[in-house]
Amino acid sequence: MSLNYVKFTPGFDVFMPKEYRDMVEHGPFGKKTTVSQMGSFKEILEEHPMCAGCAMTLFIRLAIIAFPNPEDTITVGTAGCGRLAISQAAIPFVYGNYGDQNGVASGLSRGLRIRFGDQPKDVVVMAGDGGTADIGFQQVLHSWFRKERFTTIMLDNEVYGNTGGQESGMTVRGAVLKMAPLGKKFEKMDMVAMAKIAGCAYIATVVPNNPRRVESCIKKAVLIAREVGPTYIQAYTSCNIEYAIPTDQVMADAKTVEDDRYKFTEYVSDEAKAYLTERYGYKEFVQKPAAAAVLTA
Amino acid sequence: MDTTSIIGTKNRKEQIITDPRVMMNDAPRTPSFFTGSEVIKEAVRRANVDVMVAYPITPQSEAAALCGELFAEGYIGDYFRGESEFAVMSQCAGAAFGGARVFTTTAGPGTLRAMENFPMWAGARLPIQCIVTCRGINSPLSIQPDTIEIAYLMQTGMLVWHAETAQDFYDWILKGYMVSEEPDVHLPLALCCDGFFVTHTKDTVDLTPVEMCLPPYDPYRSPVPCMDMECPPVRMMRDPFVMKSNYISYATHASWQQEVWAAAERSRKHTIAWLDGLIETENVDADILIVASGTAVSQGREAIRLLADEGIRVGLVKIKTLRPWPEEELREATKRASHIIVPEFNVIGWLARELKATLPRTERIIAGPRVCGGMTMPPEIIVEGIKKALGMRSGVLAGRGS
Numbered sequence: 001m002s003l004n005y006v007k008f009t010p011g012f013d014v015f016m017p018k019e020y021r022d023m024v025e026h027g028p029f030g031k032k033t034t035v036s037q038m039g040s041f042k043e044i045l046e047e048h049p050m051c052a053g054c055a056m057t058l059f060i061r062l063a064i065i066a067f068p069n070p071e072d073t074i075t076v077g078t079a080g081c082g083r084l085a086i087s088q089a090a091i092p093f094v095y096g097n098y099g100d101q102n103g104v105a106s107g108l109s110r111g112l113r114i115r116f117g118d119q120p121k122d123v124v125v126m127a128g129d130g131g132t133a134d135i136g137f138q139q140v141l142h143s144w145f146r147k148e149r150f151t152t153i154m155l156d157n158e159v160y161g162n163t164g165g166q167e168s169g170m171t172v173r174g175a176v177l178k179m180a181p182l183g184k185k186f187e188k189m190d191m192v193a194m195a196k197i198a199g200c201a202y203i204a205t206v207v208p209n210n211p212r213r214v215e216s217c218i219k220k221a222v223l224i225a226r227e228v229g230p231t232y233i234q235a236y237t238s239c240n241i242e243y244a245i246p247t248d249q250v251m252a253d254a255k256t257v258e259d260d261r262y263k264f265t266e267y268v269s270d271e272a273k274a275y276l277t278e279r280y281g282y283k284e285f286v287q288k289p290a291a292a293a294v295l296t297a
Numbered sequence: 298m299d300t301t302s303i304i305g306t307k308n309r310k311e312q313i314i315t316d317p318r319v320m321m322n323d324a325p326r327t328p329s330f331f332t333g334s335e336v337i338k339e340a341v342r343r344a345n346v347d348v349m350v351a352y353p354i355t356p357q358s359e360a361a362a363l364c365g366e367l368f369a370e371g372y373i374g375d376y377f378r379g380e381s382e383f384a385v386m387s388q389c390a391g392a393a394f395g396g397a398r399v400f401t402t403t404a405g406p407g408t409l410r411a412m413e414n415f416p417m418w419a420g421a422r423l424p425i426q427c428i429v430t431c432r433g434i435n436s437p438l439s440i441q442p443d444t445i446e447i448a449y450l451m452q453t454g455m456l457v458w459h460a461e462t463a464q465d466f467y468d469w470i471l472k473g474y475m476v477s478e479e480p481d482v483h484l485p486l487a488l489c490c491d492g493f494f495v496t497h498t499k500d501t502v503d504l505t506p507v508e509m510c511l512p513p514y515d516p517y518r519s520p521v522p523c524m525d526m527e528c529p530p531v532r533m534m535r536d537p538f539v540m541k542s543n544y545i546s547y548a549t550h551a552s553w554q555q556e557v558w559a560a561a562e563r564s565r566k567h568t569i570a571w572l573d574g575l576i577e578t579e580n581v582d583a584d585i586l587i588v589a590s591g592t593a594v595s596q597g598r599e600a601i602r603l604l605a606d607e608g609i610r611v612g613l614v615k616i617k618t619l620r621p622w623p624e625e626e627l628r629e630a631t632k633r634a635s636h637i638i639v640p641e642f643n644v645i646g647w648l649a650r651e652l653k654a655t656l657p658r659t660e661r662i663i664a665g666p667r668v669c670g671g672m673t674m675p676p677e678i679i680v681e682g683i684k685k686a687l688g689m690r691s692g693v694l695a696g697r698g699s
Binding site for chain 2: 076106
């Protein structure tokens with residue numbers, strides 16, 4: 001519902017839902033907002049039932065602020081903690097079945113493209129590690145192999161948090177959790193490598209304690225997914241309940257995990273680099289002319 | 298005055314968008330000799346479908362692939378092969394959430410693999426049409442015709458219709474969208490037929506003109522917001538009900554479940570108008586009635602002919618819609634019968650169970666004959682069942698021993 005093509009008849013705007021007017025007058029609809037302005041505008045995600053100190057909630061807030069065109073964005077997810085927050089945001093959230101978020105997003109993205117053509121309608125999947133790497137694995141991988149044009153974000157807390165702390169494929173080896181009474185027997189799944197093999201045009205791993213980096217990655221991922229191909233962001237979003245992280249230590253834990261197994265990585269395909277540069281004026285991928293080449297010219 | 302009607306304008310394939318009543322009831326029909334699978338293709342060609350998702354499983358694979366040809370020809374907006382029936386139905390859901398008219402097909406084990414989606418479709422009020430070409434469900438493995446999957450589909454909240462012939466199929470695919478997409482219905486439709494018997498046999502079917510098509514789906518006639526960010530967005534869920542153990546949470550779920558089933562009830566008036574009634578009857582003043590759906594109706598007709606040769610008069614009730622269930626119609630049609638024979642192509646006899654739960658004087662209802670696992674139903678076994686009910690001697694059927 002971009003403000004570029006929706007104009008309210010004067011006098012009738014008061015009949016729009018207050019939520020919508022708030023998003024236009026005090027929120028991010030129709031204007032650019034950044035994570036560094038947090039606290040000074042009405043956010044798309046405000047109220048939520050998440051636990052105190054939840055890093056996932058912070059990450060979701062940051063991610064939603066980073067959406068380049070929130071007034072034309074639809075989120076898709078599945079069962080998990082994240083869904084409890086995302087479903088209360090002021091943009092639509094589609095919940096299908098357990099683990100089928102990438103299938104739903106495939107159909108949604110295609111249906112919207114048929115109906116709206118080149119007018120961007122951004123589809124963003126946000127699901128947990130269990131939803132993405134375990135029960136949703138087949139549909140996630142196939143959506144990437146099919147080159148479906150939407151963004152997949154894994155909210156990786158390395159555990160089934162919503163169901164009470166069971167081992168997931170993204171849990172690190174050896175962790176003792178419910179359903180892994182002797183410790184997890186196999187390694188944390190390398191979904192980043194699989195995203196690469198399956199042909200994602202943009203892949204990044206991030207932690208929430210660097211808001212501007214999260215913002216930058218989400219923005220690039222959503223823009224690239226509009227035309228180039230599937231994009232994948234894997235975010236460490238700790239579960240301070242199941243991993244017994246004291247509330248005031250959540251960010252310190254994220255830093256420790258970042259140094260250990262969640263170093264910032266970013267892959268941008270050549271096509272995606274050219275697209276961001278030419279379409280959206282990104283400077284970071286422009287090759288600087290080599291000095292020697294200038295001398296010999 | 299200028300009109301904004303789309304009737305008379307053209308779609309992406311230069312077909313004329315036609316008033317569906319004119320197209321289905323008044324337009325000239327051309328008799329054509331086609332397999333059931335080809336008939337599915339011809340109906341979809343005229344249905345202005347936006348998205349179709351396909352997956353191979355016998356006996357619907359051919360129809361699903363033929364729809365791919367329609368996509369290649371430009372009649373369908375988008376088409377692809379999903380990775381399993383569960384994925385396909387999720388992909389269909391996504392496209393419908395985005396406001397597209399969606400078509401798909403499945404069968405047997407595929408129906409069960411996809412099953413989690415069907416109550417979700419109904420609950421999300423997605424008017425997707427899913428053709429179900431019924432076949433056996435494991436185990437042991439069978440690809441042969443068997444209607445047992447309909448028993449599961451009837452509990453999902455979807456509309457469930459059971460076609461007898463290819464002509465039913467052709468008309469009902471097109472009419473099905475008109476009923477499904479009504480604002481006071483807005484439910485998915487499982488349009489079932491008996492696999493192979495309908496899909497893989499040729500029949501003469503009267504087709505509507507190829508240059509005519511249905512009006513496109515208008516997602517803004519949906520009773521729930523289309524997920525396209527064109528409706529004024531509000532917080533869809535203030536408080537996620539799923540985690541709450543309180544009365545408001547229960548009441549919200551309960552009222553919505555009731556609303557889904559009420560929507561199926563509200564489809565009656567539209568369905569009666571489009572299908573000319575939820576049931577079809579012949580000679581229901583007879584003392585003996587065959588009540589059936591799908592190709593069991595055809596076998597029943599043949600049994601009636603055989604019995605007529607012997608001077609035994611038997612009436613027929615063809616059930617067209619299983620959801621909504623034509624309770625009043627069936628009570629009326631069977632009120633004079635003293636013997637109600639229910640032939641079925643499945644082991645459990647779901648149709649007889651439904652009838653016993655609905656009709657008075659259940660001792661009249663004879664649950665059978667039944668065949669399953671791909672067996673055919675010779676009319677002779679229906680004849681035998683009727684004679685047995687009447688206390689008559691009947692000839693020994695071949696292969697039955699002694």
